[in-house]
Amino acid sequence: MRAVFVLFDSLNRLALGCYGGGAIATPNFDRFAQRAVTFDNHYVGSLPCMPARRDMHTGRLNFMHRSWGPLEPFDNSMPDILKQAGVHTHLISDHFHYYEDGGATYHSRYKTWEFIRGQEYDPWIAMVQPPLERFKEMYSDKHYNVPTEPKRRQHQVNREKIRIEEDFPGPACFARAFAFLDDNRMADNWFLQLECFDPHEPFFAPEKYRQEYTTGYNGSILDWPKYAP
Template sequence: MRSIMIMLDTLNRRALSAYGGEGVITPNIDRLAEQSVVFDQHWSGSLPCMPARRDMMTGRAAFLEKGWGGIEPFDQTLPAALREAGVFSHIVTDHYHYFATGGENYCQSFSTWDFHRGQEDDPWLSSVADLPKRAEYYGQVREQCDKNRTQFIREEDYPGPRTIQAACDWLERNGREDRYFLTVEAFDPHEPFDTPDHYLEMYQDSYEGPAYSWPKYGTVDVPPDALAHIQKRYAATLTMIDVWLGKLFDTMERLDILDDTMIIFTTDHGLLLGEHEQTGKNVMHVYNELANIPLMIRLPEGQGAGTRIKALTQNIDLMPTILDYMGVEIPETVQGASLRLLIEGTQEHIREAALYGYHGMCVNVTDGRYTYMRAPVSPDNYPCYTYTAMPTTFRSYLGRIAPEQIEAGRFLPYTSYPVFKIPESTKGLKYARNQFVMETRLYDLSNDQAQEHPLHDEAAEARMIELLINGMRQAGAPEEQYVRLGLA
């Protein structure tokens, strides 16, 4: 038995025909969907990039205790569990956050790993001289990113295509071996949306305004033609990576390994491209475009192809599912559940609700019909702490707010390993990250799938609060989280 997990970063399910999307050209993802079990109510857990990956690799949602950061020394990971059972694991990726401060110990837990440079502002191309300044542009422009782009001459030079080609090469050497786990991870279609012009031409893009390939995070601040252009750039980047996924699928078919291989296809989160009058992620409410993500599982020999699963599932379920199919014991620390019984039709649901969010922001819950976004009760977001033995975060270090208040102890109920308790907010001082999410919201998805009309229904809110509290208890939420959200 072999397992291959394919993950694209920032993949909006609404771009895929399997989820009712129209206008985006993805024939190879469509081809996989036709051969797969497709999950309609699959949700993220911790957001964004690295928190989502920790969820997937540990089977636990960690956003209530920690945000962006490395794998902890006490984490029991998927590759480690496989290795103990004699299963070889390999990851091929161009996701450069793994190799920046705050991305420690993810790839290193695999048997081997392969990293392809150049995405976003990966410190790759070394040039002391500055590039000429752009005269006009919208959104974000970063000099290191522009330096990296000078190396993208042919389509084969772009990091996404290089990554997929490296996965094909790995399969050529190893594909027919037994009992391995391969992760193929492309940063595309994550912003900035870099792709050769011929993919943009497929979308009849006639934009002639200032350069715009990397939207800012927040309220839309560009004219309509620029917004349409960035939407087409996203679609074109997705189409490019779809073409290369076709080469990967062709390789699997030619090697004749599909009869004994499980393929998982998913993402970490989505992205806003004008919906809710916002672009990006991280700073706004976790709308469905961000949290309700695609999941397709192609079973050996295409078993169950065409089946749609309506039960609530989350990314924490991927680790136990892979271990279950690979015949490996699931660690006790895992909070997710194997999807195998859902797939086989012997179980109707594995959870009553799905909990998701960013550390220190709203805590969100859905039961499949309603989504509830519980906001902090105070602009200072107090009290809020990070619990970690690895005090790194996104390209920086934790603990700069009030280092004299940092404590160390055995604060986490599921491990005896001591961790730091680091304050994330200061009483009386406004918490800048929460400027867009200080309003609690309830949406009825059966009547308002686009989440445009907040609902005022005391009975429905009371039920969602109960689900929220139960989910937080099951996740082992620190006690101050209930105080921060006005749930104490």
């Protein structure tokens, strides 16, 4: 067995060329779709992040049991079952909810795992005295009213360390996946789960991609729409 399981957090069907989307170019997905099977129907189990992962690990609906939470000690876990059967299971992810209260006990079911830091409000960069005045000029109050939303302040701090494309967690996840495939190209009996938080708000992307879809907007940063119930 040699399998690669890839997850993207918030893919929108209407944005994918293989499903008729034309607003943005998705050449890699389109090329993959030509060599794969695309599904016209998909029935959602449990959402959002960790409930969906519990569905995939256990094969049963998390929301029939409870809301957001960890794997339970009595849960059967797909990667753990593979591991017990002699398959090396490896997780590469920048999905920081795995490592906070309520999301724990998922990554430990894999034999090995890698965590890429920096997405959203991942408590990554420690900046005791952030440049508040500069942040106030850079980020729009419409999306970054940080006095009442400290998680958005942490995101601003994280972005100080994300400068070039290779720094972004998404590309870093793929770089680690390519390294895994290179390191294990001659091996058998492995399962790689590559899991990307993007595309997900905040919609922070390398500048070269933003330049392809100019809007004429020249104001402060607007890339994290507010949502609630």
